[in-house]
Amino acid sequence: MMRRDDDVIIGLVSRTVSPFIMIFALYVIFHGHYSPGGGFQGGTMLAAALILVRLAVGNDLAQLQFPRSWGTPLGSAGVLIYWGTGFVAMICGGNFLNYAFLPLRGTPPHLRNLGILFIEIGVGLAVCGILTAIYDDLLEGHPRD
Amino acid sequence: MKILRYVVLVLFGAVLVLAGLNLPNRGDPDARLYRDPSPAGTPNAPSYYIRNPERDADTPNMVTVILADYRGFDTMGEETVILTAGLICFLILRRERSKEKRP
Numbered sequence: 001m002m003r004r005d006d007d008v009i010i011g012l013v014s015r016t017v018s019p020f021i022m023i024f025a026l027y028v029i030f031h032g033h034y035s036p037g038g039g040f041q042g043g044t045m046l047a048a049a050l051i052l053v054r055l056a057v058g059n060d061l062a063q064l065q066f067p068r069s070w071g072t073p074l075g076s077a078g079v080l081i082y083w084g085t086g087f088v089a090m091i092c093g094g095n096f097l098n099y100a101f102l103p104l105r106g107t108p109p110h111l112r113n114l115g116i117l118f119i120e121i122g123v124g125l126a127v128c129g130i131l132t133a134i135y136d137d138l139l140e141g142h143p144r145d
Numbered sequence: 146m147k148i149l150r151y152v153v154l155v156l157f158g159a160v161l162v163l164a165g166l167n168l169p170n171r172g173d174p175d176a177r178l179y180r181d182p183s184p185a186g187t188p189n190a191p192s193y194y195i196r197n198p199e200r201d202a203d204t205p206n207m208v209t210v211i212l213a214d215y216r217g218f219d220t221m222g223e224e225t226v227i228l229t230a231g232l233i234c235f236l237i238l239r240r241e242r243s244k245e246k247r248p
Contacts, residue, residue: 033204038212040223072235079228082221097217109203116202116213119220126224130231137238 014056021049039123047131071133078126
């Protein structure tokens with residue numbers, strides 16, 4: 001029987017397409033202030049790019065792109081960025097998640113703009129890491145890969 | 146019986162179209178639904194959210210401002226729910242490699 005990860009065309013196409021999906025996902029995250037999109041959508045597309053390679057070339061080979069052990073720490077880091085932004089604003093004198101008190105230079109609207117960007121990045125990282133981790137965890141009991 | 150099903154389907158679609166015709170335009174601050182004292186006479190939050198995101202957060206996309214700034218606490222809860230789901234999958238499904246018997 002032919003192994004699934006021996007198929008050259010599928011492997012090559014998905015390995016070629018994956019970085020472009022990631023670029024578009026980053027665009028969706030960072031352009032969320034001006035167009036539809038944001039952290040959840042962009043993070044889902046990042047995870048889709050990672051899982052596409054996992055499906056196409058097999059889970060063992062895909063560890064070179066994104067190791068199995070990175071998913072949960074990346075998700076936790078994303079949630080930490082979110083909570084951290086809130087707590088930094090609180091320590092610097094405002095309410096929890098009031099970005100106008102972030103310790104950066106700028107007018108309050110500009111600081112809120114920046115705070116929204118930080119939060120979108122946190123959400124994107126969390127969604128990407130957790131979705132990939134769930135896929136890997138579900139695959140853990142599978143006999144071959 | 147099959148004709149009855151189609152009749153019900155068409156009627157249901159007609160009801161949906163009829164309901165959709167009278168919806169206010171999206172983001173129209175002058176629609177009756179979004180006027181500032183609401184028809185019940187109470188302060189109306191959607192009116193504020195439609196009029197002020199550009200002034201408050203320097204961001205044209207009001208959905209982003211509502212999600213991440215005005216309602217940031219809610220989004221934080223959603224993200225924590227996602228993390229919890231991932232951790233539960235981690236705890237239930239992952240096996241310890243050291244105890245695994247090698248064939």
